[in-house]
Structures are given as structure tokens and as C-alpha cells.
Amino acid sequence: xxxxxxxxxxxxxxxxxxxxxxxxxxxxxxxxxxxxxxxxxxxxxxxxxxxxxxxxxxxxxxxxxxxxxxxxxxxxxxxxxxxxxxxxxxxxxxxxxxxxxxxxxxxxxxxxxxxxxxxxxxxxxxxxxxxxxxxxxxxxxxxxxxxxxxxxxxxxxxxxxxxxxxxxxxxxxxxxxxxxxxxxxxxxxxxxxxxxxxxxxxxxxxxxxxxxxxxxxxxxxxxxxxxxxxxxxxxxxxxxxxxxxxxxxxxxxxxxxxxxxxxxxxxxxxxxxxxxxxxxx
Amino acid sequence: xxxxxxxxxxxxxxxxxxxxxxxxxxxxxxxxxxxxxxxxxxxxxxxxxxxxxxxxxxxxxxxxxxxxxxxxxxxxxxxxxxxxxxxxxxxxxxxxxxxxxxxxxxxxxxxxxxxxxxxxxxxxxxxxxxxxxxxxxxxxxxxxxxxxxxxxxxxxxxxxxxxxxxxxxxxxxxxxxxxxxxxxxxxxxxxxxxxxxxxxxxxxxxxxxxxxxxxxxxxxxxxxxxxxxxxxxxxxxxxxxxxxxxxxxxxxxxxxxxxxxxxxxxxxxxxxxxxxxxxxxxxxxxxxxxxxxxxxxxxxxxxxxxxxxxxxxxxxxxxxxxxxxxxxxxxxxxxxxxxxxxxxxxxxxxxxxxxxx
Numbered sequence: 001x002x003x004x005x006x007x008x009x010x011x012x013x014x015x016x017x018x019x020x021x022x023x024x025x026x027x028x029x030x031x032x033x034x035x036x037x038x039x040x041x042x043x044x045x046x047x048x049x050x051x052x053x054x055x056x057x058x059x060x061x062x063x064x065x066x067x068x069x070x071x072x073x074x075x076x077x078x079x080x081x082x083x084x085x086x087x088x089x090x091x092x093x094x095x096x097x098x099x100x101x102x103x104x105x106x107x108x109x110x111x112x113x114x115x116x117x118x119x120x121x122x123x124x125x126x127x128x129x130x131x132x133x134x135x136x137x138x139x140x141x142x143x144x145x146x147x148x149x150x151x152x153x154x155x156x157x158x159x160x161x162x163x164x165x166x167x168x169x170x171x172x173x174x175x176x177x178x179x180x181x182x183x184x185x186x187x188x189x190x191x192x193x194x195x196x197x198x199x200x201x202x203x204x205x206x207x208x209x210x211x212x213x214x215x216x217x218x219x220x221x222x223x224x225x226x227x228x229x230x231x232x233x234x235x236x237x238x239x240x241x242x243x244x245x246x247x248x249x250x251x252x253x254x255x256x257x258x259x260x261x262x263x264x265x266x267x268x269x270x271x272x273x274x275x276x277x278x279x280x281x
Numbered sequence: 282x283x284x285x286x287x288x289x290x291x292x293x294x295x296x297x298x299x300x301x302x303x304x305x306x307x308x309x310x311x312x313x314x315x316x317x318x319x320x321x322x323x324x325x326x327x328x329x330x331x332x333x334x335x336x337x338x339x340x341x342x343x344x345x346x347x348x349x350x351x352x353x354x355x356x357x358x359x360x361x362x363x364x365x366x367x368x369x370x371x372x373x374x375x376x377x378x379x380x381x382x383x384x385x386x387x388x389x390x391x392x393x394x395x396x397x398x399x400x401x402x403x404x405x406x407x408x409x410x411x412x413x414x415x416x417x418x419x420x421x422x423x424x425x426x427x428x429x430x431x432x433x434x435x436x437x438x439x440x441x442x443x444x445x446x447x448x449x450x451x452x453x454x455x456x457x458x459x460x461x462x463x464x465x466x467x468x469x470x471x472x473x474x475x476x477x478x479x480x481x482x483x484x485x486x487x488x489x490x491x492x493x494x495x496x497x498x499x500x501x502x503x504x505x506x507x508x509x510x511x512x513x514x515x516x517x518x519x520x521x522x523x524x525x526x527x528x529x530x531x532x533x534x535x536x537x538x539x540x541x542x543x544x545x546x547x548x549x550x551x552x553x554x555x556x557x558x559x560x561x562x563x564x565x566x567x568x569x570x571x572x573x574x575x576x577x578x579x580x581x582x583x584x585x586x587x588x589x590x591x592x593x594x595x596x597x598x599x600x601x602x603x604x605x606x607x608x609x610x611x612x613x614x615x616x617x618x619x620x621x622x623x624x625x626x627x628x629x630x631x632x633x634x635x636x637x638x
Contacts, residue, residue, distance in 0.1 A: 179380035182347050185367040186374045187394035187445065197393075201384045278384075 026261070032254035042250060050255035060239070060256065067236040070150055071218035074157040075165075078214045081158070082165035083207065090173035091181075091199070101170070108163050116227040119156045123147040123228065148230025156224045161217060165210035172206025173199070204278040212271040216264055236260060294324035298481050299344070299362070299449060304353035306339050306505075313339045315505040316353065321449070321483060326475050328484045328492040330528075331502035337485050340502070341451050344483065345374050357448065368397070373442035374451040378458060379434045381426035387437050388413065388422040394445040412444035415474070432463045439471075443478060452484045456491065468494055489529050493517070501525055522637045526563035533569075533610045535562040535633065544633070548604040549584040551630035561636050566599065568632035569612035572625035580630040586610065587623050602626065 034046050054060050089100050107115070122128045123146040130142040146152060176199060184194040222237030229235070236256065243253030299321040306314040313336045321327050329337040342348045344355060346367030355363040362370060373394070381390050388409050395405045413419040416436035426434055435455060442450055456464045456471075472495050475482050486492055492499050493513045501508040501516065501524075508528075509521045520526035523534055537544040537553070537560050544553035544560060553560070572583050586602035589609070593616065600612045600620070612626060 177378075177380065179376045179378060180382060182345075182367070183374070183376060183380040183382070184393070184397075186345055186347075186372075187397055187441070188368050189393070189397035190368050193397055197397075198382060 029254045029257050029261075032251050033258045035251045037249050037251055040248065050252045051259075053252060054255060054259065063234055063236050063239050064259075066150065066233070067219060070154055070157070070233070070235060071215050073154045074161060074218040075211050075215040077154065077158040078162045078165040079207065079211055081162045082210060083169055085162075086166050086170035086173055086206075087199075090170055104163055104166055107159075112160060112223065113227075115160060116156060116223060119152065119159070119228050120147065123152055123155075147228055148232070150229070150233040152228040152230075153224045153233045153235070156228050157218050157221060160224075161214040164213045164217070168206040168209035168213070169203060170206070172203040172209075175206075176202045201278075205275045208271055208275050208278065212268065216267060219264065220260065294322075294479070296323050297321070298323040298358060299483075300354075300356040301340070301344075302354045302356065304340070304343060304355060305351045306336070306343060306348060307351040313505050314343075314350075317502075317505065317507055319500060319507060319510065321481060322498075323448075323481055324479055325497040326472070326482045326484065326495055328486060328496040328499045329502055330486060330489060330492040330499050332528075333487055335502045336505040337487075337502045338453060341374075341453055341483065341485050344449070345372055345451055346370050371448045372451060373445050373447040373449075374453065375435075375438045375442050375455045377453045377455065379426075379438040379455075381434055381437055381441070383425070383427055386423050386425055387418060387429070390426060390437060391441045391444050393441065398445070408444050412440040415443070415478075416440045431459050432467060435459065435467060439474065443474075443480065447480060449481045449483060452482060454485055454487070457486070457488075464491075471495060493529070499529075501528060503528075519634055520563055520636055523561055523563065526634070526636050530565065531611065531613075532563045532565055534636075535564060536560075537562060547606045548586075548608065549582050551582045551633060552580065553630075553633075553635070555635055561638060562633040563636045564610075564628055564633050566611040566613035567597075569602075569610065569626055569628045570614055572627040574614075581627045582630050582633070583625060583627045585623055585625050588620050591620060 032042075033050055034048070036043050036045060036047060036049050085104065089097055089104070093100055120127070124130070125142040125144050125147070127147070129146060130139070133139045133143065180198055180202070181194060184198045185191070189197060220237050222235060222241055225233045225235045225238050229238075240253045240256050240260075243249045243256070247253075297320050301317065301319040301321075303316040303318050304314055305312065305316050317336070317340065319340075329340060331337040339348060343350050344362070346363075346365065350363055353363075354361060357371075362372075382393065385393065391409045391412050392405050395408060400408075409422075410419065413422055416439055418433065418436050418440060421429065421433065421437075426437065429437065435458075438455070452471075456467050459467060468491060471482075484492075484495060496513055498510060498512055499516050500510040503524055509516055509525045511519070516525060517530055520529065520532075526532040526534065535546050537546045537550075539545075539553055539555045539557055539560050541557075542552060542554065543550050544555065544562065546562075572581075584604065586604050588600055589603050590601040592599040592601075596616060597613050598616045600614060602610045602612055604610065610626075
């Protein structure tokens with residue numbers, strides 16, 4: 001068995017890491033959220049003014065709601081794309097499985113930024129999509145509504161997070177013993193009934209993990225709205241960024257961050273409880 | 282098991298229920314079944330016995346519908362079975378690892394087939410209850426399968442299959458995952474359950490003792506073909522081939538030259554009605570005994586041999602004998618004193634069964 005000293009020594013790096021890069025910044029953020037800014041300087045007067053502002057100023061609510069809506073749309077679309085893909089690969093792909101799996105994974109090796117700029121060139125006024133639409137005479141003028149809209153953000157985030165949704169679903173489908181699927185059919189259930197009564201319930205933990213990934217990551221995304229979103233698609237992370245940057249209102253930015261953090265932790269806790277109930281090990 | 286008449290067989294016992302006609306199955310270049318034909322009688326307990334890789338499980342999966350056959354036909358009560366998808370066949374399977382649904386409790390597992398075929402709710406409840414009583418699992422109705430022991434899972438798997446009143450129950454080595462004692466107990470439960478419900482059982486195993494204990498008939502499968510099909514007694518007493526004689530029980534294979542009604546084995550000879558030429562005979566070890574203990578019959582084959590080894594196993598012991606020609610034979614005799622040196626042995630000529638190569 002390992003000695004106490006050994007255990008202590010190996011646990012120091014992770015403890016230091018978590019304390020230094022997670023707990024300390026979070027504490028700093030929490031403390032800041034109770035301070036305020038006056039004449040361009042931060043005042044250490046403890047108060048709930050920032051949280052009051054959040055409740056009373058509709059601007060923050062609107063951005064928060066939009067962010068949640070975008071994140072929810074991305075989650076739904078990623079699941080709608082990722083689940084059938086994972087289902088096909090795991091259950092029906094046969095010998096082509098490995099190759100197709102790699103093809104799904106490959107985009108993950110490409111930088112997030114590159115993929116963002118790719119969408120810019122596809123959706124822009126002189127972009128690939130507009131060029132095609134004009135070429136086939138669907139439109140005469142370039143459509144400017146594609147880029148710089150919540151639609152563009154949802155599209156880009158869905159593209160980026162679908163593999164993240166696909167992976168845990170695929171893993172949970174691979175985990176289902178194949179005799180269970182045979183047993184279901186053997187007992188008179190059609191392939192459709194087998195899907196809804198056996199395959200779907202047994203893959204719910206993976207579905208949940210994937211959906212949580214997509215939702216939480218989209219919720220905190222600020223690059224997609226920056227690259228393809230425009231003013232009509234500003235998300236909460238952009239707001240926080242501007243409060244910490246140009247606006248120099250760290251306390252308010254910290255207060256919004258705290259709200260988002262609590263919201264995210266609540267979602268994760270809820271997902272974890274559901275997953276515990278749905279797993280059958 | 283309690284006496285619950287679950288099934289009213291729709292075919293009279295003894296009639297042909299399933300007809301397997303020249304079925305072949307190929308996986309890539311490997312031919313797993315080679316034009317195998319077999320008839321299954323209604324109400325019988327038929328065992329497919331064979332080594333692993335002999336094709337017995339593949340045949341079971343073809344009947345269940347999990348595999349498509351390469352050639353041939355499978356008929357059940359006058360209609361083509363192989364054209365139907367698995368969920369339309371009145372055949373149910375007990376899987377090797379039971380394949381109970383982990384997200385459903387015991388009674389939902391048993392009700393699965395009835396719900397899938399849209400049986401009335403009130404009927405489902407009654408039939409699930411009866412089925413669980415039949416396998417003495419009613420007190421576990423709300424338990425999750427992962428909380429059950431192997432033997433209990435086995436019973437639930439049986440109830441889940443039989444509750445659908447299948448015409449044919451397929452069992453894919455269902456006892457192989459159990460430990461030895463439990464296996465013996467489940468064997469006798471399985472046998473009495475089959476008598477009770479009257480369902481035709483097609484049982485797959487590689488264990489010849491299990492096959493002997495359970496079956497009405499044994500179909501010995503070898504390299505994708507049917508080696509022999511007969512009752513356990515018949516197949517043991519009159520093996521058609523050397524392979525059967527060796528696979529089922531132990532045996533001595535004797536090569537003989539037949540000349541003018543006499544089979545000459547070198548060390549001894551006996552009368553035989555076989556035609557001239559070379560022949561192979563199977564003599565079971567228990568047919569051979571010490572000559573001074575043998576009844577004085579006219580057709581007794583006598584020979585002397587040296588005892589090389591004596592292996593004690595309780596009521597009987599196995600002797601390894603060496604003949605003057607150098608050949609070795611095995612004899613199983615009632616346990617007695619320690620033996621050594623050379624002794625006179627004998628067997629009845631009628632116990633030498635001619636077998637094909």
C-alpha cells in the first residue's frame with residue numbers, strides 16, 4: 001500500500017492547480033461582485049447594488065434570455081444531428097464503422113477559430129452561400145441576413161458542438177449489449193419498438209451528457225457571437241467581456257459571472273442526478 | 282415448479298413442428314452450416330450437441346431469425362419461417378447470458394413480450410404473475426435484474442420467454458454460466474418445466490452429460506453437418522460413427538479386418554456379419570470386464586492384457602490395458618482390489634458396435 005507521505009506528495013499538484021486557477025479566481029470574482037465602481041475606480045464598499053442592477057435593468061435580462069435561447073437551440077440541433085449519426089454508426093454501419101467514426105472526429109482537430117472564419121466566408125455577402133443562390137437565380141442581390149445574426153451563431157455553434165454530443169451518445173450506444181436488441185425483437189418488438197423501449201432508454205445517460213456539454217459550452221461561448229453574431233446576437237459572455245474591458249466595470253461583470261456560474265452548476269448538478277437515475281450498471 | 286398449465290400446444294405431440302431443409306450458412310469464406318436437414322417434433326426436448334464452432338448456435342440463430350440463411354428453407358407448421366423477421370416468429374429464445382433488460386424490473390422484463398404484442402392489460406398482469414410463480418420468482422417481481430443471482434436471472438429469462446406461449450423455445454447454452462451444483466439443479470428444473478408446459482425445446486449445449494440428462498433426442502452436429510440424431514440411449518448404445526462414439530461417452534475404437542464372417546482385431550477375433558474388408562468397432566469401456574467375472578456365454582471375446590494403470594473413481598474404476606499387440610484398451614469395472622500384471626479380460630461380441638469412420 002502507499003504511504004501517507006506518498007499520497008500527500010502526489011495530491012499536491014492537483015490541489016495546487018485547483019486552488020490557484022479555480023478556487024482563488026472564483027473567490028476573487030465573488031468578492032468583486034459585492035464592490036462598486038465610482039469615478040473610474042473600484043470601491044471596496046460591500047453592497048448588493050450590482051445584483052440589484054441585474055434584476056432591474058432589462059438589458060441584462062434580454063441578453064441572458066437570448067443566450068439561453070441560443071444555447072437551447074444549439075443543444076436541440078446538436079442532439080437532432082448527433083443522435084441519428086451515433087445511432088447509425090453504432091448499430092447499422094457495419095464494417096465502415098471505424099472510418100465513419102474518424103470522419104466525425106476529424107473536425108475536432110481543426111482550430112475553433114478556423115471553423116469560425118470558414119462560416120464567415122460561407123455566410124458573408126460575397127460568401128459561398130450567396131454566390132450559389134445568385135448563380136442558381138434564387139436571389140438577385142446578396143442576402144446580408146445570413147451573417148451577423150443569431151441564426152449564424154446557432155449554425156456555427158451547432159457545427160462545433162455536434163461531435164461533442166455525438167461522442168457520449170455513441171459511447172453509450174456501443175455499451176448496450178447486442179443480445180438485448182436481439183432479445184427485444186425475439187419477444188415480438190418491431191425495430192421501432194425496440195428503439196423506443198430498449199435502445200433509447202439505455203442511451204439516455206449518453207444523450208444527457210452530450211446535451212449538457214452542448215448547452216453549458218454554448219452558454220459561455222463568446223467567440224461565435226464575436227465572429228458571426230453581430231450586435232443582434234450579443235451573448236452574455238460578450239457582455240461580461242466588455243464590462244471587464246472597455247466599460248471597466250469589473251464588479252458588475254463579476255456579478256453576472258457569478259449568476260452564470262450558479263446557473264451552470266445547477267444544470268450540472270441536475271444532469272448528474274438524472275444520469276445517476278438513468279444508468280443501470 | 283408449480284403446476285400452471287401455461288401453454289396449450291396447437292400441434293399434436295409427435296407431429297413435425299419445424300422442418301429444416303438443407304440449410305446452409307456462410308460467413309464470408311467460412312461455411313458454418315452445410316445443407317443441414319433436421320425435423321423437430323412437437324413437444325420434444327431436442328438438443329443440438331456439438332463442439333464450439335460446429336454450427337449449432339448458428340442453426341439456433343437462424344431459427345430465431347437473427348441470421349439470414351445462405352441456402353435452404355425453414356418451415357414451421359406448414360409455413361415458411363425463414364421469410365419472417367424475428368419479431369413475427371412464434372419462437373422465443375433464452376440467451377446464454379440471459380439478456381435481461383437492465384432498465385426494467387423483473388415483472389416488466391417478463392411483461393415485455395406481451396406489451397410488444399399489445400396484449401390486454403388485465404391479461405398481462407395475470408400471465409406475468411403465473412409465469413413468475415412457475416419459476417418461483419414472484420417475490421422478486423419488483424427487483425432489478427442486476428440484483429439477482431445467476432440462477433434467479435436464469436429463471437426470469439425462462440419466464441420472460443415462456444409467458445409468450447411460444448411454439449418453440451430456443452435455449453442457447455443457458456446453463457453454461459452457472460456453477461456446477463446450480464447447473465445440476467437447473468437441469469432437473471428445466472426438464473420438469475418442459476414436461477409441464479409441453480413446449481418444444483431446442484437446446485444448444487457442448488456438454489454431453491447435460492444433453493444426455495435432458496433430451497428426448499440428441500442431434501450431434503459436426504462441422505456444420507448432422508452427424509447423428511437419436512435418443513440418448515440409442516446414440517450411446519448404437520453410435521453410427523466413430524466421432525459419435527468418441528464424443529458421447531468414452532469408447533475403445535477397434536480396427537478389424539473382416540474375412541469370411543470373422544472380424545480379426547489382431548489380439549482377438551469375433552463373428553461379424555459385415556462384408557469383407559476393413560471395419561471399425563466401438564466397444565464401451567464398461568462392456569469389458571475381467572474374464573473370471575464374465576458370464577459364460579458362447580459369444581464372449583476373451584483376451585489377456587497387462588494393466589498399465591488403475592484410476593479409482595468411487596463405484597467404478599478405469600483400467601488402462603495393454604494388449605500383446607501393443608494396442609491399448611480402457612475397461613471400466615466395478616471397484617475391487619488393486620490389480621497388477623497380466624489378466625484375462627472379456628467382452629460380449631454383441632457389444633462391439635460397428636461404426637463408420
